[in-house]
Amino acid sequence: MSALPPRLVDLLRASRARRGPLLADSATSAFRLLNGAADGVPDVTADLFGDVVVVSLYRDLTDAEEVTLLDAAVAAWTPRSVYLKRRPREARVLANVAKDALAPESAARGEPVEDFVAKENGLSFHIHPGQGLSVGLYLDMRDTRAWLQAQASGLTVLNLFAYTCAFGVAATAGGAKRVLNMDASRRVLEWGEENARLNGQAVDRYDYVAGDVFDWLGRLAKKGESFDVVVADPPSFSTTKTTRFSAARDYARLAEAAAKVVAPRGRLVACCNLAGLPSRRFEAMVLEGVTRAGRNGKTVGSLGPSGLDFPTPPGEEPALKVHVVQLR
Known part of the structure; x- marks a missing residue:
């Protein structure tokens, strides 16, 4: 199992900077902020919906690694909230794990956000960040x-x-x-x-x-x-x-x-x-x-x-x- 990369906060800041054109687009507030290995952090993605970040894990992290990752996300991106989704690769695993362990309803960092609106190409969509593994928009x-x-x-x-x-x-x-x-x-x-x-x-x-x-x-x-x-x-x-x-x-x-x-x-x-x-x-x-x-x-x-x-x-x-x- 690979460890989280060093200088994680710097990697996350660089990932955000590469999305500059999207950050500057007033018609779109929902996009991927971190895309795994391509952005230097294998098995981890992060989606931005306005000022809420949804982090997804595609391998099992230790509790200490999760804390490190979430703290780095807050330091690098200063979001209002961070929600965490744990996504085992095998579908059969999903059936045997409590839903709240995979997709906690409460925010992992920041304030709770039950429902809000994100924009994509000028269109608006309801997002529910704590409602299961899928929050409303792919x-x-x-x-x-x-x-x-x-x-x-x-x-x-x-x-x-x-x-x-x-x-x-x-x-x-x-x-x-x-x-x-x-x-x-x-x-x-x-x-x-x-x-x-x-x-x-x-x-x-x-x-x-x-x-x-x-x-x-x-x-x-x-x-x-x-x-x-x-x-x-x-x-x-x-x-x-x-x-x-x-x-x-x-x-x-x-x-x-x-x-x-x-x-x-x-x-x-x-x-x-x-x-x-x-x-x-x-x-x-x-x-x-x-x-x-x-x-x-x-x-x-x-x-x-x-x-x-x-x-x-x-x-x-x-x-x-x-x-x-x-x-x-």
């Missing part, structure tokens, strides 16, 4: 959401695995004709409705559908419904009452189901955040699924996290891969 998707907002005018958009509906908010802000948000959890969809209202967007409950995505894709296909853009951003691993999904094993199946509801000349935005899955292999899985659906498709663009706040070590690919496939 920051590596910022550039992809900006792309969708720029493309969405007059289009119909299906947002699969919508979580708090940030893609839906971006598409609506870009002038989409209709956005259908779909997720297994009603609770996060209600959070998404709050985000829409926060941005002055009308909310129709029929456009926030809770249920198994595969089940609903089958229903939509049977009805002959189609969308100009389908965004598929699943978790790497998930389980519902009827479906188990692993991106490494099942993405072609997801692409097949999604392709059946993409309109002619429409686009499938296929996203995967599984580290270790090469981008070319992921693209091949997506195109395999499209072919299985009886559609012809070609990749017309690749997106991903901003290199400004999600740098990667030399020779490595970003964990997040996004391929835009146009279907005929």
